[in-house]
Amino acid sequence: MYWNEINPKIQNVLFKFDDSDVKKDRTRAVVRLKTTSTKFVNLFFSSSNIHGFNHLTTEKRHFIERFLWVIAICFCIYGSVVLGTSTWTRYQENPTVISMERDYKEWSTALPAVTLCPINNMDEQKFEEMVEKEFPGYSEDEKQEMKAFLEMLANATYGTFDNVPFYTKITPDHYLTIVEKLQIHVLYTITNSNMEGYALFNLVPTISELGFCHTYNGEISQYNDFNYWMQNNRSILPPAGSLSGTPLDGDVFTQITSMNFGYMGFLHSPHEAPDIANRIYSSPESFYKTLDVTALSIYSTPEIQSLSPKQRGCRYKHESNLELSPIYTYNICRNECRMKQAIKLCGCVPYFYRPTNHKICDVKGMHCLDQYEDYLVKLRNTTGDNSKVNCGCLPPCDDVSYIVEGENTIQWFLGTNLKWGLIKFPKMRLKRNLLFGLTDVLVSIGGTAGLFFGCSVLSFLEIIYFLTLRLFCIIFTKKN
Incomplete structure (x- = not known):
């Protein structure tokens, strides 16, 4: 018998019977669930x-x-x-403690590194050779126009971008390559007193926010080398090493003599890069400058490596989160922050940062950056409240800070000389230790x-x- 042949009244009764059974089953299930x-x-x-x-x-x-x-x-x-x-x-917020150590005879202190940036960083002979090879047929006026542009470009930085004249015959993507080709050939002689791990290093080419420079005793300068950038290399390189001394070594100093250039220079830790906001020590040609330095070290015990950078309040060199470098330093982090602020304010970055996918500033862009010089150098917000930009840069876990206690510059007839060293070794250092662990x-x-x-x-x-x-x-x- 088919369902549609059943009496409709009987169908209603069956439906009511089925609905009541279902409701009873559900009620019993709910009761059993509550009881259980x-x-x-x-x-x-x-x-x-x-x-x-x-x-x-x-x-x-x-x-x-x-x-x-x-x-x-x-x-x-x-x-x-x-x-x-x-x-x-x-x-999460305060698991470490910084204490003081005084057994200074048991440790050595690193000699500070210097980065020297030539004031006139364009070789005229190299310029003539480049024009003959790559720009044949240029008139004398065109050569002079290009020369004036490249001279200002080679020495342009925050505060001097406005001096760069308008020039459109060279595209911004080629600024870095052309300035590198026209660098002067530096001459110098290096002497230093006997130190632990005594060695005579050379000046290493590096790029800073003052353009093409040369670093002595810097362990991380190789990561800002032009060739390293052009190879798009992001590998961790073997440590370059640095000079250090102990109180038993007596006076510790280094001298770079007979330099054929005047310079603007930075004094910084061997484990750091220069920063445009740091103090600049400059000297014209044929002057003798001496810098008397004192130091204060801080190091971290191995136990704090188990903490996150946010917990310990510092970051190790191998924990890089930077776009510009495979290693982390505080100043490189600030360089990257300054680069991002330049993009935010003017839509481009200066040519002396590591090439990335960001647009390189042309002359108009550099003039724009010059308007925000104070905000970019000091990394302040442009909102008018004078607040700092939140860069998220943590200090390094192991670092040495230097203070120049004495500076003297005199005219010298035997070329440009620079002498710096530790006038006294620190008798204390700071130790970052784990106070409250897991x-x-x-x-x-x-x-x-x-x-x-x-x-x-x-x-x-x-x-x-x-x-x-x-x-x-x-x-x-x-x-x-």
């Missing part, structure tokens, strides 16, 4: 060794007793959450749990057991 859940919660509270829970399910307890125990348990939960959160916040966090949180609930590790395992294996067994048994 209640039994499961009672089982957990009565068998758990966490203090206070068993009073909620014990028979012959008055309602007021249960209510008071609920209040007590809520208070304990609140107290444990507050203290546990405080402990975790301390671990073990301390576990002990503190465990003590808090014991104070408020009288529970242990087994108590927490018991909670996991009830919510996983025991719950599964109950559900599986009910289904069967």
Whole structure:
């Protein structure tokens, strides 16, 4: 018999019968679920060794007793959450301590590095050869126009970009390559006193925010080398090494004599790069400059490497998050921040940063940057509140800071000379050490749990057991 042949009244009766059965089944299922859940919660509270829970399910307890125990348990939960959160916040924000060491006879101090940038950094003979080879047929006026442009470009930086004349016959993408071709050939002689790891290094070509320069005793200058950039290399290079000395070595100094150029220079750590915001020590040709330096070191113990950079408040060299370099230093981070601010303000970057996908500033772009010189050099916001730009740059975990206590410049008839060194060795240094580690966090949180609930590790395992294996067994048994 087909369904449509059944009497409609009978169909209605059947539908009502089916609907009522379904509703009854659902009601029974809900009742069974509530009953099972209640039994499961009672089982957990009565068998758990966490203090206070068993009073909620014990028979012959008055309602007021249960209510008071609920209040007590809520208070304990609140107290444990507050203290546990405080402990975790301390671990995340302040787990290290900086202490002072005074056994200065046991350590050596690095000699500061210098970066020298020639004031007139264009070789006229190389310019003539380049014009004959790459721009044949140029008139004398065209040569002079190009020469004036390249002379200003080779020495352009924040504060002097406005001096660069308009010139459109060379595209911005070729600025870096052409300026590198026209560098002067530097002449110099280096002498230094006997130091630990005594060696005579040479001036290493490097690029800074003052253009093409030369660095002595710098370990990371090789990452700002023109050839390294052009190869699009981002590999970690073997350490170049640096000079250092101890109090037993006596006076520690280095001299670069008979230089054939005047310079603008930076004095910085061997593990750092120059920064345009740092103090610049300049000298014209045929002058003798001396710098008397003192130092203060800070180093980090191996234990803090287990912390994140945000927790320890510093970053190791190999933990680079920078676009410009595969290694991290504080000044390179600031260079990158300054580059990003230039993009934000003028839509382009100066040619002396590592080539990336960003647009290189033409003359119009450089003039734009010159309008924001103070904001870019000091990394301040242009909103008028004089606030600093949040660059997110953390200091290095191991570093040496230098203070120039004496500077003297005199005219010298034997070329341009520079002498610098440590006039006295530091008798203290700073140590960044782990004060509150993960073990301390576990002990503190465990003590808090014991104070408020009288529970242990087994108590927490018991909670996991009830919510996983025991719950599964109950559900599986009910289904069967």
